[in-house]
Amino acid sequence: DGGITQSPKYLFRKEGQNVTLSCEQNLNHDAMYWYRQDPGQGLRLIYYSQIVNDFQKGDIAEGYSVSREKKESFPLTVTSAQKNPTAFYLCASSLAGGSPSYEQYFGPGTRLTVT
Amino acid sequence: SQQGEEDPQALSIQEGENATMNCSYKTSINNLQWYRQNSGRGLVHLILIRSNEREKHSGRLRVTLDTSKKSSSLLITASRAADTASYFCATDGKAGGTSYGKLTFGQGTILTVHP
Numbered sequence: 001d002g003g004i005t006q007s008p009k010y011l012f013r014k015e016g017q018n019v020t021l022s023c024e025q026n027l028n029h030d031a032m033y034w035y036r037q038d039p040g041q042g043l044r045l046i047y048y049s050q051i052v053n054d055f056q057k058g059d060i061a062e063g064y065s066v067s068r069e070k071k072e073s074f075p076l077t078v079t080s081a082q083k084n085p086t087a088f089y090l091c092a093s094s095l096a097g098g099s100p101s102y103e104q105y106f107g108p109g110t111r112l113t114v115t
Numbered sequence: 116s117q118q119g120e121e122d123p124q125a126l127s128i129q130e131g132e133n134a135t136m137n138c139s140y141k142t143s144i145n146n147l148q149w150y151r152q153n154s155g156r157g158l159v160h161l162i163l164i165r166s167n168e169r170e171k172h173s174g175r176l177r178v179t180l181d182t183s184k185k186s187s188s189l190l191i192t193a194s195r196a197a198d199t200a201s202y203f204c205a206t207d208g209k210a211g212g213t214s215y216g217k218l219t220f221g222q223g224t225i226l227t228v229h230p
Binding site for chain 1: 145146148150155156157158159160163165203205207217218219220221222223
């Protein structure tokens with residue numbers, strides 16, 4: 001059963017703590033992405049990776065960090081430097097990065113609440 | 116910067132009616148994609164239309180693209196209650212003559228189909 005998994009579905013953290021969101025895919029896709037979605041808003045790109053051991057900042061990378069040590073995995077760490085971390089986080093993958101773009105496959109999302 | 120802008124922000128129709136959503140964007144694109152998101156879930160890819168295409172069909176979906184007006188529309192015919200969701204356009208834009216392949220999402224149209 002191919003797809004993208006994100007865990008956990010809901011995550012609660014205290015302010016000042018770092019937290020890592022998991023994203024795994026078994027689609028054999030080269031490219032992976034992290035987006036943030038706030039209520040009533042579209043998606044904003046945090047980080048993306050076109051290939052293993054390489055990643056680039058998206059539009060709102062401040063306060064976030066990623067790693068891409070394996071093709072299947074692209075974890076996102078929300079650090080204490082992120083001013084407003086409460087949001088819905090979506091991970092996606094596509095066959096390849098670059099242009100023209102391919103369709104992206106999304107995970108079910110992780111809802112992070114920081115109090 | 117926000118590339119795609121959807122219109123209307125919300126649309127409420129009866130089952131069986133057609134639903135039309137519009138998307139406008141600012142810069143030249145390689146392709147434009149439409150996605151659907153059920154409440155609290157990840158996005159699902161619906162259709163991709165390339166910049167040299169004017170119209171594309173998939174089942175009850177019809178997408179048009181007018182690059183001269185920098186706009187696209189998504190038509191859902193004979194809508195069903197199960198079509199209730201948010202719909203997003205996403206553009207793969209060219210910046211300064213260089214294609215970078217990242218998707219930029221609009222804020223979405225919330226479609227409600229009443230049974």
